[in-house]
Amino acid sequence: MSQTVTSLSYWVKQGFTGPIKIMMRKYCLHDANLSRSWTCCQVDVFNGGLSIMTEISRRSALGAAAATAGGLLAATAIRDDTQAAVGTETSSEAHDDELPSFRFALGEQKPIVYSGGHFREASVLEFPAAENIAGVLVNLAPGGIRELHWHANATEWAYVISGRCQVTVADPAGHCEIVDFAAGDVWYFPRGHGHAIQAFGSDECQFIEVFENGHFSGFATFSSTDWFAHTPPEVLAKNFGVPASVFAEFPKREVFIGKGPAPEPLPSDPPFGSQNSGPLTHRYRLEAQQPQTFAGGSVRLASMKEFPLSTNMTGATMRIKPGGLREMHWHPNADEWQYYLAGRVRMTVFGAKGRSRTFDFGPGDVGYVPLGYGHYIENVGEQDAEVVLVFNSGTYQDISASGWLAGNPPELLGANFSVSPSVFAQFPKQSVFITTGKG
Secondary structure, three states: OOOOOOOHHHHHHOOOOOOOEEEEEEEEEEEOOOOEEEEEEEEEEEEOOEEEEEEEEOOOOEEEEEEOOOOOEEEEEEOOOOOOOOOOOOOOHHHOOOOOOOEEOHHHOOOEEEOOEEEEEEOOOOOOOOOOOEEEEEEEOOOEEEEEEEOOOOOEEEEEEEOEEEEEEEOOOOOEEEEEEEOOEEEEEOOOOEEEEEEEOOOOEEEEEEEOOOOOOOOOOEEHHHHHHOOOHHHHHHHHOOOHHHHOOOOOOOOOEEEOOOOOOOOOOOOOOOOEOOOOOOEEEHHHOOOEEEOOEEEEEEOOOOOOOOOOOEEEEEEEOOOOEEEEEEOOOOOEEEEEEEOOEEEEEEOOOOOEEEEEEOOOOEEEEOOOOEEEEEEOOOOOEEEEEEEOOOOOOOEEHHHHHHOOOHHHHHHHHOOOHHHHHHOOOOOOOEEOOOO
């Protein structure tokens, strides 16, 4: 959908006030099914971290937005035969069909620091290839609080890497679940569910949050302190039935990550009448699950089947032994987002029309594979590789190359690959998932 904005008044009408930042970049798209490519100009407009993506096809016009000294936005049409505006990234026409980078060094990014912790994020702004999934790496100091907030534009799935935290979650039915998380646990917050996260214990808590919206930003949240700071004290007083003076010492702006006394761990046996959680918990103990084991490694999976509340996201942890290979495969129903915890791996992504790219990953790196793209992951290090995998579907699906070939007659395979059908007698008879390549 094309959209050209020529006046700041447009954004004000949309509810965006304050400083507006403009970013423009030129990039290429390719449709393998239609065997054609075209160039797009992407204009990102930010206000308080919220991004509005504007894409205009070369088949019509390319809009370039820039902020003038007077605060107006000007749109400039760019035809095929014109040069790109100063400051945009351009690609040679000869390289329009190349795949983008599917690796992002999240752990190396400069953190956004607050009193109670910090975070790093990977949305399409930082990692353009990851169009449908975004991630945020969060570190909370002991007592650090990711304040009460909700997300209007994304579901949140998270994996606790280290430390412990206590989470509260409110749902539309009036339930409020309070639950402790430790390393290896997973949470899932449906879109719009209010929640808060506070670290406790002697060590900081680190977790990776994943959102099924590539345009999500950690700043694009609705925070309690921000809302209260922009609500008149008289209204707050009427809302909560207390004097307006009660709110005099409340924060005057968004806190985002604050700090307070660390909570005590919840009792293993809660007292009678102390719980108001719904029928489905927001926590799943992924690492407590018995893994599926293969010759080259293992995997633990948390789809909607294992974690019923997680209706539109699936998560997993995978371990690959040195020399092991997560076999050639693709996912017909989901994009794949990866966060590497340990080891060294090499991933190749196949994008049809003779296009493939290979990337090396280490701890702190993020990988991404678009829906339907073929790929494989090989452990090229000397220790086990560990990776968190997240898919933007509650149902896990994959089709493996070994299982695919095993289901076809040798005569068809021989004709397909122009070799003798007898060649396939030595191939696996079923999917190998993670293999060592040894017989």
